[in-house]
Amino acid sequence: MLRILYGNPLEYIEKNLGDDIFILPDSISIRNVEIYLLRKRGLEYFPAEKFFTVDSLAEKFFDKRYKIMPRFMERYICKESLKGIAFYRDLHESENFITLLLEEYLEIKENMVMGKMPNRIGEFFRVFNEEYSKFLDRLRDGVKVKGEIWHFLTRAEMTYLLASELSKMNGRKINFTGFYYISPTLKHLIDELRRNNYVTFISEPIDAESSIILEKRLMADRIDGEGLKKFKSELYELPDRRREVKFIANFILEKISQLGLSFSDFVVAFPDAKVYQWYVEEIFREYKIPYFIETRIKFPEMPYFNYFVEKIGKISPNDLNDLKNSLSNILQEIMIKFMDDSETILKMWQAIQEYFIEIEALSIKDANRAKELLLPFLYTVSFGRFYGNFNTVPIVDLGNVHFRKGIYLIIGGMSDEDFPRPLRGDIIFQNEASNIYKRDFRTHEGNEKYRLYSAIQNFQNIIFTYPYFNNDGKRVLQSYILDSIRVNGFSDFSIIRMGSTELIFNKGRIYSERDAKILNVNKNGNSEQNEFCSIEELRIKISNIDLTPSHITVYNKCPRKFFLMYVMEIKYPEEELSPAKRGSFAHDILRDFYKKYNDLHIISKMPENTLKKEIKDMVNGIKIEHDEGMAFKSRLSRQIYDAIKTDINISSERKVIGTELPFMIEIGNRKIRGRIDRLDSMQDYQILIDYKYSKYRDTLNMFIKKADELYNPEKDFNLPIYILWLLKVKKSKKFVAFYYPIVSMGRTSPGKWMRVYTNSATPKEFLSNNASFFYNNIFIENLENRIKEIIDGINRCQFPMTENKNICRNCEYRRICGGMNEL
Ligand code: SF4
Missing domain, CATH: 3.40.50.300 (P-loop containing nucleotide triphosphate hydrolases)
Incomplete structure (x- = not known):
């Protein structure tokens, strides 16, 4: 039955x-x-x-x-088997192999969704299946492992x-x-x-x-x-993910104190919990909310993995047993060194045991080949972390929430970008006469929607939150699914918008009293700027900021941006390969290189291959966990090589006095501190160098050539501040200062080397291809006065918006501050 x-x-x-x-x-x-x-x-x-x-x-x-053959094994086998199948190279010389594969895959997928098997097995699958099924037959018939026959089905x-x-x-x-x-x-x-x-x-x-x-x-x-349940829901718009998670944390605490609930009455779901992990860890910890994140973790993300890779790089096993023993020793060593991660280290050991079964099945006998394949294998394995104790707030993927139940379900991350699936597709809900309410599972979108609705049935209250603007600065629209819920009368929404240009952060409970007050003042645009200073806490905060040349540059660019970035501390998580991160990788390599080789003459005598190898080794030593990491490293090696060669071509008779030199200068009663990328000496000149990893033209535009450019928001104050330090603090007499370009796009050509600043006759080495800008005493005085003005603006809490639309165009804060509206 x-x-x-x-x-x-x-x-x-x-x-x-x-x-x-x-x-x-x-x-x-x-x-x-x-x-x-x-x-x-x-x-x-x-x-x-x-x-x-x-x-x-x-x-x-x-x-x-x-x-049962573990899924990762199937994946691994496919990848490995593909390598050995020569047919795909010959098969589609003129066709795009991947497109062909995808087409066939799509056909199969579509058929699966409709519940049919494909009518036509494409060429790829036919040939591939032959190889693959032979392999599967072998596994099914039995493989000898540890003296016993194992069958993999x-x-x-x-x-x-x-x-x-x-x-x-x-x-x-x-x-x-x-x-x-x-x-x-x-x-x-x-x-x-x-x-x-x-x-x-x-x-x-x-x-x-x-x-x-x-x-x-x-x-x-x-x-x-069963009958359809009506549920209560609210929708909150917040400007960014950080504020969204802050809101969620405040909301939970508030409900607990008002209604006497416990943490386990809440479930927080995101389309992809991992995207929010960074914020949840920081903010929930700060708010002292016990939580656990139900997510999948990959071994390479664990702190011990690099150490593990380093260790296995050093072994050369004689046979498979030897390899297994060595790995076991390494794991034990890691276990002692990384005690806190012992649970996942054990899981890695389990995965390695599985791996030995697999290589047996694949008939790999060569221990070094097995060692080589181990890392790609470990990259494909992930393990779940689903545990928390009973009085915690689970942070889960939306796809898994339908098996949970509680009083409040808070669904965050409702944006077109991060939560696209439930926003598309056609059928959402049908309430049939029979009281059977149903889902659309013809499409993946349908499945996601179904899961969302199933989840909703298990809670008394649903709170939706979403960040107000996405990474492209686009306004995120309210989702269709929410409209549909309302139109169908399943829930009466109370929509509460927070944060945006027109709608101001006005909920004390979302932000602290202080934040709400500040942001209300911020709303008033350019009116009475020093109203900010009437807020005691803010004034103290501003006077305690440790100023750096970058602070001065940002204020010069846009005072409002300074406010949002350094006073409100609204931060954006950095992508692993963001332009700023790329720049800092380049800086690190140059710092290490010139620390090691502090005589440019010696560098100039190095054989080309030695120099290239040295750079390559340094670049390869940096850890980048990104799909494009390898490609970036190879570009970076070339860019650094070009930059060093160009540096030597100018003049190799220089000595490096210091790299990343700390400095401090007092201007307008405030201390400005920072680090200078490099200081060289050449004859009686001191040479200030600031590395810039950017497009050649962007670096050129940074120069302040004359006094009226001190008010140009596109100019950079870092190098001029170093110059002030050299002259005023170090009492240097003669200097040359320049930006050292590591050109992020295109190549560095010695013929297009940078302009330089100087206060003396330009040394002949810098003459040939360079224009020099003369910083006489009058200019230095103007420069100092301009910096004093900027500091004064900061001290007096003056943070107007820039009037330069180009600056707004590239500004990550434009959705919050409203600069974009005027574009
Ligand atoms: S959007 Fe424009 S006005 Fe607003 S902070 Fe950015 S640069 Fe300044």
């Missing part, structure tokens, strides 16, 4: 715990059911022996030597085996919960079971069309449904 039930799986499971077996989609679902039941029923009751996934059922019913094969095994059972109550796609093998399993048992298939609500497919496929004897 088979029954299909549309409803909430959690509630069904709770009411029917006496049934014999519950089969869930994956171990995360089981874990979530466990948390739910333990919370509802007290700590003692979770009948673990009744809950299975298809994989864990297989483990229970078969000898452990019958294993695909998930489908294992499900078929399982079906015949389970069909021997009689009169059991078996439940399949929350499977939204019925594969032929799962259908086979259900069919076998229903012959002699009571099988219930519990699905969350789906749309009519999909439910027909589901029902046809399963040929159910009975179909039931």
